[in-house]
Each structure stands twice: as structure tokens, then as C-alpha cells.
Amino acid sequence: MNASFTITIDNQSVEATPGESLLEVCRKANIPLPVMCDFKGLSPVGACRLCLVEIEGVPKLLPACTTLVAPNQAVHTQSDKLRKYRRMIIELIFSERNHICAICVANNNCELQKMAYELGMDHVRFPYLTPVCEVDASHEKYVMDHNRCILCTRCVRVCSEIEGAMTRDVMGRGFDARIITEFKQPWGDSTGCTSCGKCVQVCPTGALTPNDAAQGRLKKNPELVALLIEKREAKP
């Protein structure tokens, strides 16, 4: 049995158990942290970097989702430096692809948009890269619009860890990285996809949507997937 210990987060003493991530401890203690790639019940990847925290004695900022707790840690979740970096990160996410909220099917129903508001993003200081990205509408029920993908990989993880179909992966690096279906084939040609739609439900943006969703009509229910995960893990 691992003995719990105490760490301080924002000068507040919080109980932690070895093996837990800082994000998990923050959640238990109701300390808010911005997250985009994290989804409760899926393995953490540290892709979005929004949950960066400062740890005393550590020279660099670390993502709370992939940093494990350690005894006597003194963590800070709010500071001018963190706010500056989070704001920069959200702007970089927006500048990387084509996130035009006004005409997006996920407008007013988008975690990325909500996060930008929360972090006070009123404009983007970096030049938009405006890459030419494909829209894969080959699936019978769903559409994947790479223009709106932020590479959080929630879809990759939910497909592999919860549905067990392992249909999705990431191909390429950096600017060229893309979510792919199986061996980079059209989604509609996939033999492994069960069309369960969990990837669509957990996608935080308009990248994965039902193909009949026009603006104002998109309904995503990520809570349903979270509940499913929770029920699977529940012991009788």
C-alpha cells in the first residue's frame, strides 16, 4: 500500500498518492487547470501544454497531466508567467490550422473556442499558417476536417483504449502531423472502424462531427464517454 503524502499547490496543502499526476491531484482538490488534450479516463499525453505548472526548484514549466506528484513538491498553477505562456499556446494552436469560429459547425459548442475565451484571447499575434488540409467526408456518418484538428489525440486514444478498435493514429511530424485512419486511407474505407462515434464525442473542436450537423445543430456528448469509462472501471 502506497502511503499518501502532502504537497502544496498554490500554497495550499493537498494530499497526494504516489503514481498520481499533478492534474489528478488538482482535480481532487478542485483547483482549476486549463486542459485540451486531457480526457478523464484516457491515458495522458501532454500534447496541448495548456496545463503547464511551475514547480519550485524546477527551472522549466511542466505539464500537470504527465508530471507525477512527489513528496514536498511546491506547485504553482497561477502566475503571470503561466498566464503568458498559456495565452501564447492557445494563440499558436489557433494560428496552426484554419480555426474560423464564425463559420465552424462547432461554433458555440467547442472546447477550443471556450478555452480561448477563458484565457482571454482577443486576437492572435502569430501569423496564420493557413495550411491546405483535407476534409475526409467518406464515412457514412461522420466527417473529419483536418483544418480544425489540434492534434490532441483524444480520438486516437479513445479508439484504442476504450473502443479497442485502434483505427486511428498520428502520421508525420510537427507541422505535417495528421491524424490518420488505419494506413492513411479514407475513413469510409476503414475495415476496423466500428462507427461507434466515440472519437466524434470526445473531439474538443469541429474536427470530428456527424456529417448531418449544420451550424447551430451540432450536439456532442463527451460526458457519455466519460460515464462509460467510469462504469467500466467500477468494481462490482
Place this chain on the structure above:
Amino acid sequence: MAEPSSYSKKIIINPVTRIEGHASITIDLGRDGKVADAHFHVNEFRGFEKFCEGRPFTEMPSIAPRICGICPVSHAVASVKACEDIMRLIPPPAATLLRRVMHLGQMVSSHALSFFHLSSPDFLLGFDSDPAKRNIIGLAEKFPDLAKRGIRLRKFGRECSERIAGKNIHSVGITPGGMNLGLSEENRKALLAWIPESIETVRIGLDIFKRYRQKHMVEVDSFANFETLYLGTVGPQGELELYDGKLRFINEKGEILNDQIDPRQYLEFIAERSLAFSYLKSPYYKPLGFPKGMYRVGPLARLNVASSISTPLAQKEFTEYRQIGGKKPLHGTFYYHYARLIEALYAVEEMKNTLENPRVTSSEILACAKRNQAEGIGCSEAPRGTLFHHYVTDENGILTKVNLLIATGQNNAGMNRSILEVAKKQVDGPNVKEGALNRVEAAIRCYDPCLSCSTHAIGAMPLVIEIRDADQRTVRVIQRAK
């Protein structure tokens, strides 16, 4: 030997003021110093038709209204109709009623903007009055009650969208298959409460126009008066119909060339040609070719093609309007203003009828379907004329071709001709008075052109009149202080 070019001048008006969007006018003088030709240049380019390629067709009703902040509802309506054509779907009746109200509301607000904000300063303050005051602010100083009424009329039109779709511009209410949001009883009553005041305001506008016409009969009748064909949509009995009509073409004598044409067949009747001096394309009536097939759209055209108007007050005005031309269409460009006001009156009356329909508050407002054919065409009358959206999709519903045929584009040839006619009367050599230039601009303003739409245009460019000599050298540029 005398200097031939000293008399061969070109006048450019840039920017043309009090229109939506940006453009310039070039007046070419011949070697005799008289106006030889005039061109209306649209300097903007936006490329909507191109960048929409590759998007799912269901996104078009959100993207297309962004073309214009004045007539987003017309774009949304034409766009959803094209989508519903692809889906082979008929929206529920209540959804059609709600769209109609929004569409009529937009017509009222746009016409109010055109007449009270942009054009009435010419009527009430005079074409030759101080240009610094010849605008809505100058109007508000001299006629505060009228300016307020004009602003309120526009507000009413905008409020239709707000009360139905939650936002007065670029709402997400209109969607392929119907409407996302319905109309509450409270909002229905609130909209109906606006009707009496709005009718009164439009009638005041009509009085202003009629009084001006009586005083300046010769100028009004002869102002850019030239014969063209006309296109507009009409109902089954030939009555004025703005939302869901069929196409009717008439010739310059008022004879019907084609009637009850399904807008889906538009390509059989309309062809487009590009012009070297403008980003605005110039469509024409295909069976007659160019330039014989030059036609005009918009309020003047609609009232020229319509046989009647279904609402009583507007029908009374329509009868009076028709008496001016006898059995012939009215060709005078100045009559666009008159037609616009009669249409606004019809729109308010028709809105009342639609809002009084008990089905308007029904909650059955959305039908669903998927892509059932590759191609779809949607049409509605925008405030400035007949609007077409034409989409072609691949087997996954991704757009491979988008054609947007916009009202102002269809009036392009007419606008060029109008400024030539006016310039010939008002401009004599390079020494031009400011009031004369305003009349040239006013010819454009009659069409209430929305250039950002019609060119799918970007950027902000001020307007200039440039005078060029016969050797194409600019000899004078007139640019107003901002």
C-alpha cells in the same frame, strides 16, 4: 498643330460614396472634350466561389451570408435552397414562414438603409448642397424626426432576424432542412407591434419621392433613362414574389419573354462575361447575346416584371407607379428609389400577413435528409435583385464547384450605361462641378449596389473620379476628403 490631348480627358470618381463596397468611375473624354465613354470599376476581389470548394455543402448557409452584412438573409435563403435541392428535401411549412419573415425583414432594413440613409440626403438636402453635410448626419440635423424614423425602420427589419434566430446578423437560425430556432408568441407579438409605425414611415418615404418627382419631373424622368430587359421573380399569377418566385424575363416593351421559369434552369437563360476594367462580371440574357441581352434586376426590374402586388396598400401604389409608364416598363434609373419604397411597403404588409398565420409559431420547423444528388441551385430575391447559388458536390457532399450569381453583377451593364448617360448630360470637358459628379455617383446609387457581394470582394478602397484623355492619360483625379 494643336495639342489634341488637351481636350481629350478622362474623369475618374473614386471612391463612389454612399454605396455598399468600393468602386471608382472613369470618364473618358473624346478629342472634342465631350464625354466619349464611362466605366464603373469594381476594385475588390474576394474569391468566395473558389475558397468554398473543398468544404461540405452543409457549411454553405453559414459561409455564404458572410459575403454581406446588409443582405445575409438572402444569401442564407438562396444557400439553404441550394442545399435542400442537393438533399431533395422540402422544409416544413412553419420553417418557410419564419424564413419569409426574416427575408422580408431584411428587405425592409436594406431598403430603409438605401433610401433614408444613403439616398434621401440627395432628395431633401439637394444634389448641389454641401457634400460634407449631404449624408445621414446632415439629414439628422435638418430633419431629425425623419432620420430617426429611417433608422427605426431599419431597426425593425433587423429585429425580425433577432427575434426569430437570436441574432440580427449572421444568425444560425436558417439551416438546411428548415430552422434551428422557432418563434415564440411573445416575439411574434413584438414584431407585429412594429407594423403600423413601419407602414407610416414607408409612406412618408413615398411622399418624399413623389414630391421630389413633381418638382423635378424632367430630371427624374430623363435620369439615366435607357431601355433594357428586366428579370425578376413572380408568383403563379405573375404577382410580386420575393422569397419563392419563378423567373420572368420581359423585354424593353414590357412583353414577356419567358415566364414561370424554374430558377434551376437559370443557365439556359443567363450567361456571364468578364470585363477587362472590373472584377465585377457582366451577365446577360443568353438568347439575345451581349449587348442586346443586357438586363437589369432589383426593385425597378421586379416592379416592371410583376403583374400585380398581393397586398392592398402596395397594390394601390403599384397602380399609380405603373401609370407613369403606361403599358411600358419604367426605364428611368431614378425610379429604382420609387420601386424600392413600394417594395418596402409590400414587405411590411406581407410580414403582417405571415406573422398572423397561426402556423408561424409551430415547433415543427426542421426536416432531415442527406445528400441525394450532386447538384443544387437556390434562388431568392435579394434587396438588390435576383440571387442565385449553384453548388456541385462530389459523392461525399464536398463542394467541387460554387457559382454565385449576385444581383449587383447582373446590374453591372446597366450601371455602366447609366453613368454614361448621366455623364453625357452633366460633364462637359475636364472642368466638372462637384454637384455634377454627385449626379454621376447618384446614378450608381440608384442600383444600391453592394459591391463586396457581387465581386466576392475584399479590402477597403476609397472612390475616385478620374478624367482621362483620348490617349488614356489621366488629366484630372477628383478624390473627396474622407
